[in-house]
Amino acid sequence: MRLSRRSFLYGAAALTLMPWVWQTAGGSLADSLRPWRALLIGINHYPQLVGVPPLGGCLTDVELVKNLLLDSWGLADSDITLLTEQAATLDAVQETLGVLEHAGQPLLVYFSGYGTLWQQQPALVFADATAAGEGILPLAELLRTKGVQVWLDTRFSPPPIEGEMLRWRFVPLQPVESRGTGQVPKDHLLWVDLGVETHLNGVPMGLFTASLSHYLAALGGDRPLATSLMYTADELRWQTGAEIHLVSDSLPENVPLSHGFDGVVQSTGHDRALQIWCGGLSPWLLAHCHPHSRWSTADGATVVDMVSFNGIMAQGVSGQPLQVGDRLYEQQRRLGKNLQLQVALDPKLSKIERVDAINALTNEENVAVLNGSESLPDVVLTRSATGGSYGLEWPVGTLLQHSCTGTNEAAKASIRRLNPLLNALLAQKWLTLTLNPTSSQVAVCTTLEQLSPTAKLLSRQSPPRSPNPLPEVLSTKLPATNLDTPLTLAKGDTCRWSLYNYGDRPLNIVAVAWDSSQGILLLPLQTQSWQLVVAPGLNIPLYTWTLNRPCQWLKVFIISSHRPLTRFSQLSSHPSHSEPLLISGEDSLALVLGLLGDLSSEPEGNEFCLDVREWCTQGFTLRVV
Template identity: 30%
Template sequence: MGCLLAVLGWTEAEWLTLGNPYYQALAQPNSRKLALLVGINQYPSGLGLSGCLTDVELQRELLIHRFGFTASDILTLTEEQASREFIEAAILDHLGQQAKTDDVVFFHFSGYGTRVQLPGSPEAVENALIPVDYFDTQKSKFVNYLLTETLILLLRSLPTDKVTAVLDTSYYTSPELLSHGLGMRARPELTAVQLAPGEIEFLQQLKSQKLVTNNGLILSATSEPHQVAREFIFGNVSAGLFTYALTQYLWETTPATTIQVLLSHVGSSMYQFGNKQQPSFLSSKKNIQNSTIIDNFPFDKSSAEGVVTGIEDDGKIIQLFLGGIPPQVWEYYGVNSRFSLATGEQLVIKSRTGLTAKTQIVNPETNILPNIGQLVQETIRVLPRNINLTVALAPELERIERVDATSAFANISRIANVISTEPGVDYVFGKLPQTSSRYGLFSPANELIVNSAGEAGEAVKVAVQRLTPKLSTLLAAKLWRLTENEGSSRLPVKVSLEIVNNISPRIVLQRETWRNRRPDTTTNKAVSSQGTAIPTVPVGSRMVYRVQNLSDRSLYFILVGLNNSRSAIAFYPWQTRPETALSEAKPQLQEILIPPGQTLTLPQNDTISGWLLPSRPLLCEHQLIFSTSPFHTTLAALSTAKYSAAEPQPISSLINALEVAQAILEDIHNASEIQVDMNNAGADAYIFNVNNWASLNFSFQVV
């Protein structure tokens, strides 16, 4: 420690200013699982983020309750504690001095990133993390950044291969990247400053030591140099988009899952928030993408959606931390939703704030109270029926434009509602930056929704009317995404997305429910181009879904989805017409029923299986939904759409997407066999039982 302090130019008294709890944590020897979590919301000079401390909380709860970390072995540096010197010293001592071979080490950073020019070379520009003491006011020409290269060298020098780092930050920004409701974790490069000499000297010392490097895994919030890491607001919670998607998936996943499948799930979840940001990884280990995540994330307990964190009022109130609920679902997660304990007791939600919920035991007469740290699993999901899109008006709109837009949106309030504040919105109505007289719809990350821009000179009210069908489609997608429950469903199903060719099918993506899975089933798979999270498929490929019912009950199936033009599609299960039928006869739709233990290839007909992808690039997002009861209402809604009677296609455009989405939710509600009065939810809520439905998301790029 003395040598380290001398290198950093500190006195022991300065080190002790971290506080006794941190010093005591560093002094504990023989730790088997060590973590260092860094999060900075409040920077000097008015800079600030809102979700970094939530990220630290998300990671800490996950490490303790899912991966068996001891609280005293998790060192957190937040706000004013997160200086460059303290971060580097904590890596060297808390992680480096204590870690041994085969120990598990975890590092997390949430905060701003940037680019900085190295001295002596105008072309040498490096990525850097911005610590809380990034700017020296007495020597204003210097910035006290932590170079990403320094960080990686420090982590790679640790004496164990089981090192994982999560960097929820990015390094590039520009005025064109302004967002609506999604904060950017990047700051512009400062050209008139120099990197602090202390950081340069420290980096050179690390390089000169020629340290033996481990096979650690670095997970990054972005995959391209110009991508920006975002943080988002859902409900009243602000968090890093990458951190929330990552931790939520890790609550529910299984040890046999691979790194590539992990990134595929996280990337799909991030994409649903209207952001092109995609995660990536860096590792010196060969074929790391095919390694199972248990090598880096040591599962200590079974999968769950949350954990008991407190008991109040003599056991009448049980507090839960619910980090495992999918992000798109949590905002609408309703009172009266239920969770089960391993001992069989059920807890019903009475209120929630942030990611915590206050619950009550359903049958308190048992006099059995849960223990703090006990995991909980989703049993009943309650969602409101009156869900609409939330649309913000872009700040560049003039007053008269805002008045007209508000009036026009009031006429479609059953689909979209306008709010005055941007955080937490689904979409933004605004002007195209190139032509101020054109209006369009944007994602919260300021991405123009394809085919949403109007003609120059279009009136505001006309633009809103023109966008109404698209808003209806986007609301439909929002609704069917709320059914996602791959982690919590008790229906054992397995689905493979495959490319059909003349030799043998090639698996592109595989999803499987995790609860009640059979011991002989294999893990999820994802085949993807190196460096991409969402799997890729060549244009013009012929595709099939191979669907396996691993349960002891017959299951019904439906498929809906979106492509990147934001148009809806659906799988139409046409009934084969007899040869004697007239060509003008209207084709009929039939239920897709999968018997217990059986496998179906969909779509399938007498001549050729599968459907043909278009010859243009796009991103496909499919929601595959299973139920123990027929989709009567859904098929009736599908039947009302206009289609070609001559050559009906199995996967075709979905015109009445909102009607179909509402029908799907109604069918799952009817299948759930839950008495409404049991939850006191009434007619204003959907009630879903995890024993009666499964919903899997398949997202892939056509390139």
């Protein structure tokens, strides 16, 4: 008898989830062998909440999660119940929950919409909600449903800032005395205290759902669920600058996801035209991928030339006929060389200040001003309330340290002062676009460990799609990841990165760091060079760093390439000591662009063409206090 892929996933799900279902649902053995069911709720419009602006990304979120469940969890359409917009009333939700709970199957409830704090308790706001508190459901009540897991993309506290580029999913139905979120239950809950949506690649979506669905699809069952959650938390912290907290207590382990993928064929047309769901690639990356990027089937036999990208969807043309449901994998990534830093203006700036700021930024060739846009900017230009100088904020309102001065200054003078930082920010944006820890096929494993004051493993990354099996020596179990807070080290702590080349070709390695309080740093990997050639089979220490200054955010990029890094070498002088070297703004941008040229198979054209078989960029995000 031949089992279909979906039947196989059902069987695997039953075996791995049986203990969890038995404990939480109290069901019988027969019940625990039945497949998952899902209730997906998305609400943009709340007609009875006068003056409350509609949301825009909740239906996109529901579609993202639905595609994920169909293509990665192996659920069928009949296993998924959708309640969206005006169908998602409190009565309808409670009635549906009752039916699904009675069926005795493990249940996933996903909610995207407004949250609130009602009588100091977190609550979900449904389509028939009123200012008097009708149409809301306390989160604690939802979590009492037998056998339930709850995923939320909402917010239970007032937002840190107001702005045109972000829409927060919190509505105050009664006066809120503090910025607390009340007591948020943790059992069987997956939620991050962000609850914000914006436009990514032209499509509104919740940032948490966009990032979570990306990593769950890309990694699938190739890595533990905690790895996908770690990447999700790091990406959100890095892209927004927010010190978010991710709640993921008591989630079942060993969820039987299928192998990871980058895209799935959703429809086919004439001349082998394809409509592709790009769930396995970051929406931040998709916004910058150019046409003629190349994807392929898992065996590489059928190549797909990408024609266009729109949100999380793409159009492509395949070399051979493909079918709906076929999985696709990134092969070549094309990035246009006209990348700019997206800078928004703080809404609190006066009209005159906005005009002055726009005029000053217009002279910056690498900067694009987002004036009144709903897209997520890279940074926000603001003005210090105390000193009177201009400075830069992360999108959620956290000031970049040292970007403001203590003296009053005009916009033009501020932009001249900020020019090196703007160039360094663009350099780190380029580095971020080279990240490919899930799609790379390079056989490389990088480990981060703390040496002092106590020795312990912190993180380890290896591409799941390398054709070479991961050596047994790298199977050491890492300590449980604390997803609630960022990886944090103290000033004076010493850490070390190590690298294992378990492939059959030499690797050229460089390490570049972005320190949000300084800029781009080069890490010397040996006495006379910033790069290191690692022969096949070698497992070596890369760099030992005593962190001697606090830092809001520190991201270390470890870049491994089969291609020689000649441009990078020509643009960087020899190290004179073992400490990281700070590279000035324009020089850092030139250095990173030279590195992109080394990684590209077409360095002289208008685009960088990066082959996942030839390079791997791994990123480690931490803060130093």
